[in-house]
Amino acid sequence: xxxxxxxxxxxxxxxxxxxxxxxxxxxxxxxxxxxxxxxxxxxxxxxxxxxxxxxxxxxxxxxxxxxxxxxxxxxxxxxxxxxxxxxxxxxxxxxxxxxxxxxxxxxxxxxxxxxxxxxxxxxxxxxxxxxxxxxxxxxxxxxxxxxxxxxxxxxxxxxxxxxxxxxxxxxxxxxxxxxxxxxxxxxxxxxxxxxxxxxxxxxxxxxxxxxxxxxxxxxxxxxxxxxxxxxxxxxxxxxxxxxxxxxxxxxxxxxxxxxxxxxxxxxxxxxxxxxxxxxxxxx
Numbered sequence: 363x364x365x366x367x368x369x370x371x372x373x374x375x376x377x378x379x380x381x382x383x384x385x386x387x388x389x390x391x392x393x394x395x396x397x398x399x400x401x402x403x404x405x406x407x408x409x410x411x412x413x414x415x416x417x418x419x420x421x422x423x424x425x426x427x428x429x430x431x432x433x434x435x436x437x438x439x440x441x442x443x444x445x446x447x448x449x450x451x452x453x454x455x456x457x458x459x460x461x462x463x464x465x466x467x468x469x470x471x472x473x474x475x476x477x478x479x480x481x482x483x484x485x486x487x488x489x490x491x492x493x494x495x496x497x498x499x500x501x502x503x504x505x506x507x508x509x510x511x512x513x514x515x516x517x518x519x520x521x522x523x524x525x526x527x528x529x530x531x532x533x534x535x536x537x538x539x540x541x542x543x544x545x546x547x548x549x550x551x552x553x554x555x556x557x558x559x560x561x562x563x564x565x566x567x568x569x570x571x572x573x574x575x576x577x578x579x580x581x582x583x584x585x586x587x588x589x590x591x592x593x594x595x596x597x598x599x600x601x602x603x604x605x606x607x608x609x610x611x612x613x614x615x616x617x618x619x620x621x622x623x624x625x626x627x628x629x630x631x632x633x634x635x636x637x638x639x640x641x642x643x644x645x
Contacts, residue, residue: 367413367425370458374479374633376573376609393417402428402437409433410463414444418528420454420638421445423464431462438470438639445641452523454638468637476522476638478622480630481573481611484603489628491597494590496553496565503554504545507564511578512537521617523638540568540577550577553601555594562590565598574602576612591624 372382390397397415401408410428414421421444428434445453454476457468467473482488499507512533519529541547549570555563562585566578576598581590602610612630614622 366427366461370461370634374458374481375571375611376481377571381572397424412437414441416448416450417454418532419451419524421448421450421452421641423453423455423467426455426461426463426467428463431466434463434466435470437467438472441467442639442641446643451525451641452638453641454636457635457637458633468635470639472639473637474639475616475635477613477615477636478632479611479613479634479636480625481609481633482599482628482630483609484599484607486629488599488603489592489596491593491600492589493557494562494593494597495556496594496597496601497556499545499552499554499564501545503561503564504552507552507566508537508541508544511566515578518615522615523640553598555581555590555597557590557593560585562588563594565594567598567602569602569605569607572607573609573611574598574605574607576610579612591621592628595624595628 367386368379368383371377371386372379375382377385393415396417397413400412400414402410402412409430410426410433412423412427413425414423416422421441423441426434426437441453455464455468455473457464459465515536516526516529516533519532520526524532541550545552549568551567551569553565553567554561555565561582563581564578565576565580568575568577576595579591579594579598581594599610611633612625614625616622
């Protein structure tokens with residue numbers, strides 16, 4: 363089980379296999395009290411293995427290996443019952459292209475795409491951002507940025523189907539974990555995007571892993587439809603390459619097709635789809 367999860371994590375996050383395994387083991391330990399490693403049985407025979415854990419509103423299928431991946435459809439009622447017993451509102455499954463068991467599970471009726479992780483390898487050409495420049499946020503810019511970011515992220519989570527309370531709690535927790543020391547928080551980089559003498563947007567990058575990751579990108583409302591979204595992303599990709607990162611990753615929610623279209627156009631590749639099923643009769 364650990365080998366399978368490690369392989370997917372290493373590929374999706376451009377990680378060394380040893381580093382990926384350490385992350386998986388750390389995740390297992392952190393989820394020990396709210397996760398289960400289960401045998402999938404048919405009569406007296408063990409036909410597979412599943413690792414499930416409770417995360418906010420979701421019961422997540424972190425790993426699923428079946429001797430016959432097509433039989434994943436038979437697990438839906440069992441997993442729904444387990445999600446209901448755990449008081450989860452959704453049954454979630456991260457889907458990778460080389461993971462047939464979870465691909466079959468996530469393709470069952472009722473499962474909907476909620477979010478997609480994508481990555482741009484930086485060993486190829488990156489488009490010129492033109493006259494757009496990234497500058498480190500001033501303290502005042504950072505304070506304004508952070509005050510609105512938590513509310514915006516919570517609203518995004520609600521739009522994916524998460525409850526208002528769970529979304530607010532996750533947003534608060536993540537902000538506290540990610541930015542414990544403001545702009546000096548390890549691995550966090552906050553930029554204001556400038557064109558000429560005017561600010562046009564912002565970018566938040568995380569560089570804790572070899573692959574840099576976009577935590578937030580915003581074009582100011584008065585500056586939209588001018589190509590600045592693409593320019594900010596290109597500037598972020600160039601910055602990441604200049605700082606020796608092999609790729610730039612991001613997460614895009616399914617309810618934001620405009621952003622997804624932009625990332626497709628810029629050459630980002632899908633590394634993981636997150637699909638979820640609303641649990642009937644959940645509280």
